[in-house]
Amino acid sequence: xxxxxxxxxxxxxxxxxxxxxxxxxxxxxxxxGGGGGGVVSGRAAATALGKVTWGLAIAFICTSxxxxxxxxxxxxxxxxxxxxxxxxxxxxxxxSLPDLGGSLLPPTPGEATPIVPSAE
Numbered sequence: 190x191x192x193x194x195x196x197x198x199x200x201x202x203x204x205x206x207x208x209x210x211x212x213x214x215x216x217x218x219x220x221x222g223g224g225g226g227g228v229v230s231g232r233a234a235a236t237a238l239g240k241v242t243w244g245l246a247i248a249f250i251c252t253s254x255x256x257x258x259x260x261x262x263x264x265x266x267x268x269x270x271x272x273x274x275x276x277x278x279x280x281x282x283x284x285s286l287p288d289l290g291g292s293l294l295p296p297t298p299g300e301a302t303p304i305v306p307s308a309e
Contacts, residue, residue, distance in 0.1 A: 194252055212236075
């Protein structure tokens with residue numbers, strides 16, 4: 190279900206970008222010129238592209254809310270920190286030491302020192 194909503198969301202986003210780019214500049218923004226049709230009325234007449242833009246924007250917001258709800262249900266109230274503290278920590282592996290034929294510790298007093306044959 191999440192994948193279907195996500196695909197619809199992406200299609201809506203791309204469509205919304207396309208429709209906004211197709212519209213003609215109404216002027217006034219950042220000092221750029223544009224059409225002077227809305228000077229007297231204060232509000233320009235709603236065009237077909239304007240209505241499509243509003244419809245896509247409302248659908249985009251609805252899919253955004255739906256994706257948020259789906260993600261919240263999947264989290265099931267657990268935090269990432271909770272998952273980290275519940276996970277068992279692996280024991281560190283002991284480093285492997287080469288076998289030198291005897292103990293690496295110095296001999297205790299009264300203990301015989303092992304004789305290691307020389308490599309000739």
